[in-house]
Amino acid sequence: MAATTLTISSKNYSSWSLRGWLMTKLSGIAFEEIVTGPDDASARAEIMLLSPSVLVPCLTYKGARVWDSLAIGEFLNEIAPKAGLLPADRMTRAHCRSICGEMHSGFTSLRAALPMNLKGHFPNFKVWSKAEADIARITEIWRECVGTYGGPYLFGKISIADAMYAPVVTRLLTYDVPLDTVCKAYCETIMAWPAMQEWIADAKDGVEEIEEMEVEF
Numbered sequence: 001m002a003a004t005t006l007t008i009s010s011k012n013y014s015s016w017s018l019r020g021w022l023m024t025k026l027s028g029i030a031f032e033e034i035v036t037g038p039d040d041a042s043a044r045a046e047i048m049l050l051s052p053s054v055l056v057p058c059l060t061y062k063g064a065r066v067w068d069s070l071a072i073g074e075f076l077n078e079i080a081p082k083a084g085l086l087p088a089d090r091m092t093r094a095h096c097r098s099i100c101g102e103m104h105s106g107f108t109s110l111r112a113a114l115p116m117n118l119k120g121h122f123p124n125f126k127v128w129s130k131a132e133a134d135i136a137r138i139t140e141i142w143r144e145c146v147g148t149y150g151g152p153y154l155f156g157k158i159s160i161a162d163a164m165y166a167p168v169v170t171r172l173l174t175y176d177v178p179l180d181t182v183c184k185a186y187c188e189t190i191m192a193w194p195a196m197q198e199w200i201a202d203a204k205d206g207v208e209e210i211e212e213m214e215v216e217f
């Protein structure tokens with residue numbers, strides 16, 4: 001097995017896998033991706049060995065294993081400090097960590113009501129009011145970051161915050177959520193990120209389909 005691996009699941013549906021994968025790409029560290037399917041029993045057994053949470057993403061690096069996207073981002077920042085996964089300035093870094101934390105632990109209504117589905121497109125989708133409140137807060141975060149740091153990424157240069165919010169960008173596009181100019185431009189920036197394009201192309205090539213997607217996978 002390669003020195004560095006990232007275990008992920010569905011490229012179409014798994015938003016946490018996407019976050020961990022984008023962060024690992026940002027680090028510049030070469031890695032082998034291990035893609036597990038939801039019904040793949042031997043892969044599930046492997047994940048249980050690697051990731052005590054039995055969730056993906058899970059990174060292994062020179063004997064260390066790190067699971068949970070936020071821990072992966074922090075770990076990658078330690079082992080590849082020059083990659084700038086977190087902003088250089090302490091105050092800005094604190095802001096970045098705060099909005100990453102907000103994404104990691106929150107926005108449950110949005111995550112439940114508008115699951116990531118890169119192959120899908122659902123115009124005229126009726127967004128539930130609680131999910132609307134999440135969208136209002138997320139777009140407020142984006143406007144504040146772009147306004148403060150000048151864009152085009154949330155903290156000027158690309159950072160783990162963009163990896164954290166990238167799956168939200170895809171959801172807003174999948175469900176045709178109306179956006180203001182600043183947020184629309186931010187979504188375009190994220191969709192043009194070469195790593196994003198690579199992931200989306202892989203997702204669209206994949207054959208898996210999951211019927212019941214009411215909750216985030």
Ligand SMILES: N[C@@H](CCC(=O)N[C@@H](CS)C(=O)NCC(=O)O)C(=O)O
Binds near residue numbers: 014056104
């Ligand atoms: N808080 C975790 C969430 C991880 C998570 O919920 N992963 C989902 C995939 S998106 C998962 O592993 N679900 C079970 C499965 O794929 O079998 C993180 O930040 O990594």
